Amino acid sequence: MASITMENIGKSFGQTDVLKGINLNVHDGEFISLLGSSGCGKSTLLRIISGLERQSSGRLLIGDKDMDNVFPKNRSVSMVFQSYALYPHLTVFENMAVPLVMRKLTRLQRLPLVGRFIGGTSSVRQEMRDRIHHLAETLDIHTLLNRKPAQLSGGQRQRVALGRAMVREPEVFLMDEPLSNLDTKMRAHMRTELAEIHRNLGATFVYVTHDQEEAMTMSDRVALMIDGQILQVATPREIYRSPVHRKVAEFIGSPRINILPGIVTNPEIMEVCGIKCPAPKGLHGKCFIGIRPSRLIPSEQASGTWKARVTNVEDLGSSFLIHSTLAGEVRTISRMDSRSVIPQVGDKIYLKPQPDCAMFFDSEGWNHNLSSERPAQDIPVSALTFSEESHESAIAI
Amino acid sequence: MKIFSGIFRHLLLLTGSVFMLIPFVVMLSTSLKSQADIFSGTFSLLPGEWGATANYLQVFTKLPILDFMLNGVIVTTSIFLIQVIVALPCAYALAKFHFKGRKLLFNCVLWCLLIPPQAVAIPVFMELYSFGMLNSYAALIVPWTISVLGIFLMRQFFMAIPDDIIDAARMDGMGEVSILIRIMVPMALPALTAFGILSFIAHWNDFFWPLICLQDVKYFTPPLGIAYFKTDDSGISYGPLMAAACIITIPLLITFLAARKKFMQGVSIQAGVK
């Protein structure tokens, strides 16, 4: 099996730098997701791993072997394309046979008609047939083997593409948004199926997606890419709970995290949208605090809370999303349980952060808790007693 | 209004097709008439005096028409095969490889499309002469082996094939030659058929070039062959001439009808890919 090591990989197309120094270690047998918005260079990185594209700088190792000048076909790597890239003129069976035919048969044995009479061909072909039939059965496409790709549904095509990638048992699977062309239901189904396939094969999976839900549900670790850089590599849980940067916090989690601008006026006292609160040690100047929507909910009490006006209410069935505006035109979203009392549009409400939930980001956006030299201390936000003073009086202190 | 525009459209198309068909109809009807009937001064579609048997018999007795047609087959198939062998790799490279000068090369292809073959006939003739290749099959074949039309047509079709498919093939272990033979050509079969038909028609019917480079009747292609009737001492015998013309269009008709579906797909370039 194989681990993948990327050392400072850069890629530029002409003037534009698409990848800017990617460092990433993918462990053997790991399921890692490359998550990022459109155009951040995910596919490019994947193509570099596959060997279809060559990096402009840096080193790529697969299973401790330097991959410089190793052709895609000589790497133990399979790829599933977003468009599936099935050969339209071949049947499902033939599509799945291609990787085997190209690897197991010699040039002579591949010849039409003549090849059949060269020693060993028929036994190899029989072996290939068996393997394809077996795999088709596990993927539930064995009834489709004689069809052409044009005669398949999206989900079926996806399975065939998966089968073609799996048939030669590579050590590394690369997948470029393989589920993005499926409908929601099929996508959820394939998600569990992919996770299962990964467990059964034990191969290394690198999975590209811009859908955080996919990344969070399937992966052992998520690598978050923004603008050609990897900002954080962590388990789904960790990347959600302790994002290293404001951008990470904003990318992960739906609806988006509330980011409120603040300023540290006196040491260890900060002002956020007109409310004063204690700031963690070492934070100074302009800063931001982040609170997840489910942690910022309306409260009865007027003291120590933010005054807000409700601008929109979305009913999601199981919960409601309350869009509101704080002082200084700061917009927030709160997620409320559908059984609670739901405010109406135009209502004046008080928003209160729940204890232990705020993240502090410094002026450059780095998470203060994590970036400080001290071991990541838990800022006891429960101790955050919001003062009642208004903006003006806060400045007076 | 809708009906009117429909009628108008069909009327227009009908006029066009009648205009196109008339020469063929005249050819066919003339081939059925006797010499006297042809020169009778009045034109009728159906022969007044039946001359078909004599005309067609004369074609086969007076002319080695089957030899001419065999020559035609040899020449056109050789031309097409070599054209394909040259054009496919060129088109693949122009469509899918990124290299310096690709644009310039493709522009050269486009410019070459504009050069009429007659314009370069004399230089090519001299070239063949200096190689001592005149008056042979080679003289008929070699000048046509690089078809810019073929390169252009195939390149356009290859452009429409998604890059992902080629990348997938590379991942599956194919080299570039394998990709060309196993993936590109089967997918581009309609375009290849269309090009094949165009090439076949052009060179089967070519009169100009064989006339220039051949002397020996042994190598004559059909159009040059039937021109024999014209140069007969007894003036032009239109009946047999038209009968011969009818006969040599038969292979064209058969090929076209057999490959009609693929030809249509190929001419409308986008088809066949998805």
Ligand SMILES: Nc1ncnc2c1ncn2[C@@H]1O[C@H](COP(=O)(O)OP(=O)(O)OP(=O)(O)O)[C@@H](O)[C@H]1O
């Ligand atoms: N061959 C190329 N030539 C020039 N620029 C390219 C090329 N390939 C990609 N790019 C650019 O590199 C950037 C990253 O592309 P890439 O395909 O890796 O994005 P992505 O993260 O996969 O996006 P998406 O989620 O939309 O697929 C884009 O801005 C794109 O325009």
Ligand SMILES: [Mg+2]
């Ligand atoms: Mg992409």
